[in-house]
Amino acid sequence: MENPLIALSDELAAIVENAGHSVVTVHGRPRIASSGIVWKPGIVVTAEHTLRRDEDLRITLPDGKLVPAEIAGRDAGTDLAILRTDTGDAAPAATKDSTLQAGNLILAIGRSQDTGVSAALGVISSVSGPWHTWRGGKIDQFIRLDVGLYPGASGGAIVCVDGSLAGIATGGLSRTSPLAIPVQTVVRVADALLDKGHIARGYLGVGLQPVALPEHLKQKTGLIVLSVEPAGPADHAGVVIGDVFLSLDGKAVADTGDVQAVLSAEYVGKSVQASIVRGGSLQDLTITIGERPRRRS
Numbered sequence: 611m612e613n614p615l616i617a618l619s620d621e622l623a624a625i626v627e628n629a630g631h632s633v634v635t636v637h638g639r640p641r642i643a644s645s646g647i648v649w650k651p652g653i654v655v656t657a658e659h660t661l662r663r664d665e666d667l668r669i670t671l672p673d674g675k676l677v678p679a680e681i682a683g684r685d686a687g688t689d690l691a692i693l694r695t696d697t698g699d700a701a702p703a704a705t706k707d708s709t710l711q712a713g714n715l716i717l718a719i720g721r722s723q724d725t726g727v728s729a730a731l732g733v734i735s736s737v738s739g740p741w742h743t744w745r746g747g748k749i750d751q752f753i754r755l756d757v758g759l760y761p762g763a764s765g766g767a768i769v770c771v772d773g774s775l776a777g778i779a780t781g782g783l784s785r786t787s788p789l790a791i792p793v794q795t796v797v798r799v800a801d802a803l804l805d806k807g808h809i810a811r812g813y814l815g816v817g818l819q820p821v822a823l824p825e826h827l828k829q830k831t832g833l834i835v836l837s838v839e840p841a842g843p844a845d846h847a848g849v850v851i852g853d854v855f856l857s858l859d860g861k862a863v864a865d866t867g868d869v870q871a872v873l874s875a876e877y878v879g880k881s882v883q884a885s886i887v888r889g890g891s892l893q894d895l896t897i898t899i900g901e902r903p904r905r906r907s
Contacts, residue, residue, distance in 0.1 A: 621771075622717065622729075622731065625717060625769060625771065625773050626717060626719055626727060626729040626769075628773055629703070629704075629719050629767055629769045629775075630672060630719060630726075631672050631700060631701045632647050632672075632700060632701050632702060632703040632704070632767065633645055633646070633647055633648075633672065633719050633721045633727065633766055633767055634647070634648060634669050634670060634671055634697075634700065634721055635669065635670035635721045635722060635723045635762075636654070636656045636660065636661070636667070636668075636679075636693070636765060637667065637669070637670070637723075638656075638660060638661040638662060638663060638667050639660055639661065639663070640662065642761050642762050643670075643722065643762050644656060644660035644661075644720075644763075644764050644765040644766075645720035645721050645762060645763055645764065645765040645766030645767075645779070646693065646765045646766070647703045647765075647766065647767050647778065648697045648700045648702050648703060649692075649702060649796070649800060651697055651702065652694060653682070653692060653693070653694060653695075653697070653800070653804070654669060654692070654693040654695055654697065655690060655691070655692060655693075655765075655778060655800060656690075656691050656693065656778075657689050657690070657764040657778065657779070657780045657781075657782055657791075658684045658686055658688075658689045658690055659686070659689055659764070659782035660764050660765055660782070661681070661684065661691050664681055667679040667680065667681065667693065669693065669697075670721070670723045671697065672700050672721070673698065673699065673700075675698060676723075677695050677696045678695065679693040679694065679695035680693065680694050681693060681694075682694045682804055682807065683802075683803025683804065683808055683809075684808075685747060685799055685803060685809040686746075686747070687743060687746045687748075687809060687811060688743065688745075688747035688748070688749060688791065688795055688799050688809070689743070689745070689780050689782045689783050689791060690778065690791060690795070690796060690799045692803045703767060703775045704773060704775060705774060705775045705793050706774045708770055708772075708774055708776065710734055710737050710751075710753060710770075710792075711734065711737060712733075712734055712736050712737055713734065714733060714734045714770065714771075715731065715733055715770075715771050716732055716733065716755065716768050716771075716776055717729055717730070717731055717732075717767075717768070717771075718730045718732065718755070718757045718758075718759055718760075718763055718766060718767075718768055718769075718779050718788070719763075719767045719768075719769055720759075720760060720762055720763030720765075720766035720779070721762075721766065722762055728760050728762075728763060730757050730758045730759065730760060730763070731757070732756050732758070733755075733756050734754070734756075734776075734790075735756040735787070736752070736753075736754040737751065737752065737753055737754075738751070738752040739751065739752065742867060742870035742871070743783050744783075745783070746811055746870060746873065746902075747809070747811070748795075748870075748874055749783075749791060749792065749795050750792050750795045750798070751794070751795075752789070753768075753776070753777060753789060753790040753792055754784070754787055755768065755787060755788045755789060756787070759779055759788045763779055764779055764781045764782060764788075765779065766778070766779045767779065768790040775793055776790055776792070776793065777791050777792045777795075778790065778796060802875075809875060810878050810901050811873060811874070811875060811878070811902045812873035812874065812875070812878045812899040812900065812901065812902065813842070813843065813873060813899070813901070813903075814843050814849075814869070814873070814897065814899070814900075815838065815839035815842020815843050815900065816835050816836075816837065816838055816839065816842070816844045817836040817837035817838075818833040818835060818836065818855065818866055819833065819834055819866075820832070820833060820834075820865050820866075821833065821834040823854070823887070827887075829856065829862050829864065830864070831864040831865070832855055832863065832887065833854065833863050833864075833865070833866065833869070834852070834853070834854045834855075835849060835850070835851050835852060835853045835854070835855070837851065838850060838851055842900065843897055843898055843900040844897060846897075846898070847884070847895050847896060847898070848895055849884075849895065849897070852888070853886045853887070853888050854887040854888075855869075855884060855885070855886055856885040856892075857883075857884065857885040858872050858882055858883075858884050859871075859872045859877075859882040859883065860883065872899065873899065873902075877899045878900070878901045879898065879901075880898070880899055881896050881897065881898045882896070882897055882898075882899060883895070884896070884897050
């Protein structure tokens, strides 16, 4: 009678070996390299926060070959970066439409130049809908992982037990646990970065903080303006320090996360209505959402 634990062990090892053909080492920071996956021939995806430089980037392929790479685009908001390189015979990661659930087993697979493939077994601890990161990017699905990410595993593959890619491993978007950047986000962001080199993201040019509102108003909390960037979108619209935002584009704003909903790429250049309180009086303003200035290297 076959030992089921041996069968399970062998199956997991086979999944790691197969997925490892798509996982590379990314040399983009001092001391500890990170991981990446071959997205398509000539293209590697990795975690943006692990790239501490824009030049002198190198990739160690699954066959051990060390090749130069260059950044095709990076987006701190979603923690994704795209590299162009010679991927040789490395196989692109296998993807398919999958329904992820809390409790599903996953494997976190990275690669080190010194030790080769690394693997950790864990589970998906929670799954929910779209969310905006603290860096301002939109992630299509929140996937929290209960798995140990070894040093250098960020940017590597999170693989389901059927061998398909669930997402990109990152320790850079949460201070409490590793997350998976889902495949649908990678597709969307990779396409945009390969096309334009960056992700357009809206901005208002204001510093905001939640504040309690008077009882006669319908909502309990708004956002008080602490600073206004000169010549920014809010400044052009007439926003001043001390104004309190109640809504943007018809949606109540009670914390800064609510504002992110109208700062996605499709809002850039669009005019939205803002409801504010100024000196105890309700006012409406029209603000044209600007494009957030790109980070300089």
